[in-house]
Amino acid sequence: MTGITKAPSSSAPIRSSLIQQLLEQQLEDLRDCREGEVADYIPELAKANPEDFGIVLATADGRVYAVGDWEKTFTIQSISKPFMYGLALSLLSPSFMEKKVGVEPSGDAFNAISLDPRTGIPRNPMINAGAIATAAQVWRHDPGRAEALTLEFFSTLAGRPLAVNESVYESERASGHRNRAISHLLRNAAVIEEEPEPGLDLYFRQCSIGVTCRDLAVMAATLACQGRNPLTQDEPLNPAITTRMLAVMGSCGMYDYAGQWLYDVGMPAKSGVGGGVLAVVPGRLGIAVYSPRLDAFGNSVRGIATCRRLSQALELHLFDQTPLQQSPVRSTYKGTERRSRRWRSTAEAEVIDPLRSQIKVLHAQGVLDFAALENVLGSIEQAATDGAVIILDLGQVSELPAASKALLQRQAELLQTAGKQLLLCRSSHLELPAALSRKKFTYASLDLALEAAEDLLLEISCGEESAGEGSAGEGSAALAAPQKGTPTDVGLLGLLAPLAADLREAITERLELRQYAAGTLVMGRQQESDQLFLVASGRFSIFLPILRPEAPSRLARMATFSEGMVFGDAAFFSGELRMADVVADTDGSCWLLQRSAFEELQEDNPAAAIALLTQLAIDLGRKVALCGQQLTLVEDL
Numbered sequence: 001m002t003g004i005t006k007a008p009s010s011s012a013p014i015r016s017s018l019i020q021q022l023l024e025q026q027l028e029d030l031r032d033c034r035e036g037e038v039a040d041y042i043p044e045l046a047k048a049n050p051e052d053f054g055i056v057l058a059t060a061d062g063r064v065y066a067v068g069d070w071e072k073t074f075t076i077q078s079i080s081k082p083f084m085y086g087l088a089l090s091l092l093s094p095s096f097m098e099k100k101v102g103v104e105p106s107g108d109a110f111n112a113i114s115l116d117p118r119t120g121i122p123r124n125p126m127i128n129a130g131a132i133a134t135a136a137q138v139w140r141h142d143p144g145r146a147e148a149l150t151l152e153f154f155s156t157l158a159g160r161p162l163a164v165n166e167s168v169y170e171s172e173r174a175s176g177h178r179n180r181a182i183s184h185l186l187r188n189a190a191v192i193e194e195e196p197e198p199g200l201d202l203y204f205r206q207c208s209i210g211v212t213c214r215d216l217a218v219m220a221a222t223l224a225c226q227g228r229n230p231l232t233q234d235e236p237l238n239p240a241i242t243t244r245m246l247a248v249m250g251s252c253g254m255y256d257y258a259g260q261w262l263y264d265v266g267m268p269a270k271s272g273v274g275g276g277v278l279a280v281v282p283g284r285l286g287i288a289v290y291s292p293r294l295d296a297f298g299n300s301v302r303g304i305a306t307c308r309r310l311s312q313a314l315e316l317h318l319f320d321q322t323p324l325q326q327s328p329v330r331s332t333y334k335g336t337e338r339r340s341r342r343w344r345s346t347a348e349a350e351v352i353d354p355l356r357s358q359i360k361v362l363h364a365q366g367v368l369d370f371a372a373l374e375n376v377l378g379s380i381e382q383a384a385t386d387g388a389v390i391i392l393d394l395g396q397v398s399e400l401p402a403a404s405k406a407l408l409q410r411q412a413e414l415l416q417t418a419g420k421q422l423l424l425c426r427s428s429h430l431e432l433p434a435a436l437s438r439k440k441f442t443y444a445s446l447d448l449a450l451e452a453a454e455d456l457l458l459e460i461s462c463g464e465e466s467a468g469e470g471s472a473g474e475g476s477a478a479l480a481a482p483q484k485g486t487p488t489d490v491g492l493l494g495l496l497a498p499l500a501a502d503l504r505e506a507i508t509e510r511l512e513l514r515q516y517a518a519g520t521l522v523m524g525r526q527q528e529s530d531q532l533f534l535v536a537s538g539r540f541s542i543f544l545p546i547l548r549p550e551a552p553s554r555l556a557r558m559a560t561f562s563e564g565m566v567f568g569d570a571a572f573f574s575g576e577l578r579m580a581d582v583v584a585d586t587d588g589s590c591w592l593l594q595r596s597a598f599e600e601l602q603e604d605n606p607a608a609a610i611a612l613l614t615q616l617a618i619d620l621g622r623k624v625a626l627c628g629q630q631l632t633l634v635e636d637l
């Protein structure tokens with residue numbers, strides 16, 4: 001497997017005790033703060049213990065830090081508003097909801113009995129007027145199931161079943177005259193089309209859902225993860241709707257205090273009169289605080305203080321963004337520095353070698369969001385000024401957002417119109433769209449991409465007819481069509497060609513021709529090594545196992561041989577068991593020299609045997625040099 005390896009989801013997340021201590025310290029530091037009053041305008045809320053104090057931080061990768069009274073249940077109250085708004089956006093569409101509720105901060109108290117005089121609708125879904133209008137729309141969408149839908153949705157956000165606190169609900173309903181007045185105002189303005197009571201009732205019930213501080217933190221983390229619960233992996237919301245919810249929380253979530261909050265704390269957030277505060281660091285984490293004493297705006301005093309302190313201590317302010325530190329292009333080099341493991345015949349090498357500098361390799365890394373991708377695109381264009389084939393290795397890229405995928409695709413098309421090629425490799429973890437992940441464009445390894453790039457160089461210089469024909473496998477093009485070998489042909493192959501005719505003859509008459517269908521295992525590891533192979537036609541790849549301490553060993557391509565090249569020589573001479581597997585990549589054939597035939601040759605024609613050994617020694621020398629080159633690259637990994 002290439003790319004980013006994630007810990008298996010079943011394993012317990014590893015948490016830092018330091019962060020746990022840091023939260024405990026907050027608890028400690030703020031416990032003496034006893035400002036504010038517990039809400040009593042809803043009689044049941046007045047029963048809360050003013051001393052309760054819990055803090056929970058939940059990360060986007062599913063770790064939860066909980067301190068103090070994090071298990072105590074209280075009612076969600078207004079923190080339900082952004083979620084109900086999200087549910088309405090999901091069920092009814094943003095364009096519909098925009099006609100019912102605005103997204104402007106109000107400047108009024110959360111329970112103001114007023115509409116926006118300009119639009120005639122509530123200013124935003126975070127004040128009671130907007131929230132009641134939102135609940136009414138959810139109710140109207142499915143009167144029979146609205147409450148069940150709501151509870152199911154909230155439970156998925158929290159990752160556990162939630163329920164309505166019936167006594168708080170009763171208390172709200174009995175004392176909610178102001179909210180009832182608001183609902184009638186909405187009915188009068190035709191924001192609510194039917195009887196206002198059922199929508200209002202749903203609002204009272206949503207506010208009375210019982211939650212713990214931990215539930216709220218998980219809900220916040222779900223918003224931080226674009227609507228995916230990082231603990232359960234459920235996706236109750238989609239990213240576009242989550243963005244809208246966070247935007248409204250950012251501008252209106254803390255009522256009249258929203259501006260100062262954004263200035264000081266810099267996180268989209270929502271508070272409730274039950275004493276909860278929930279804040280989101282998008283893409284990173286969710287924070288929840290529970291402490292029932294409220295300030296004049298109806299926000300938890302300790303809740304605000306905790307968020308402010310955490311924001312400062314951990315530098316979580318949304319507008320405090322560190323500029324791109326790490327270059328998204330880890331390294332760049334030319335094809336002269338690194339070649340594929342496809343060993344080229346002299347004829348092919350003569351064509352490819354002078355052109356190798358036209359291959360450019362770029363290794364990208366990290367999250368390729370717009371800012372990082374812009375940098376990568378610049379590097380690609382730079383590479384294309386004197387390069388013909390650009391390989392972009394995405395193996396170390398952890399994320400490629402949709403907008404970046406589209407830009408990358410556009411870049412590939414632009415290069416193509418300029419007669420250049422962009423090849424991608426090691427991108428399977430990024431789920432590229434079809435246009436980017438098609439064959440001949442995307443490769444499983446850098447090695448295969450390099451081979452394809454070399455083939456492209458051959459095509460460029462030799463023209464269509466000499467390349468591509470008869471090729472099989474990803475991006476491979478054989479220079480010569482497979483030959484029907486006969487003993488007379490063999491003398492012209494590779495290492496035998498330089499020999500005098502009589503010596504050559506003495507060798508070739510001892511060779512036997514074998515045909516192999518594509519995919520055949522020609523020789524296997526741990527086998528006896530009684531033959532030497534001289535490739536007559538087709539392509540043959542050598543695979544060696546890579547031993548990995550924590551994972552099953554995997555076979556890696558060591559080299560691919562074609563016409564005129566020899567394999568099996570190392571073990572043939574050492575007499576040891578085979579070290580590698582050799583597989584026929586295409587249909588092909590090899591001339592075989594059996595050990596017995598070689599021994600005969602040594603007896604009958606020592607001069608021919610020495611000539612053969614000399615050629616094999618030269619060949620082995622070249623291989624050692626190439627292996628050395630490949631080894632130096634390992635240092636780079």
Ligand code: GLN
Nearest residue numbers: 077078110207272273298
């Ligand atoms: N249910 C409460 C109300 O309507 C919610 C208010 C709040 O939490 N700010 O007054």
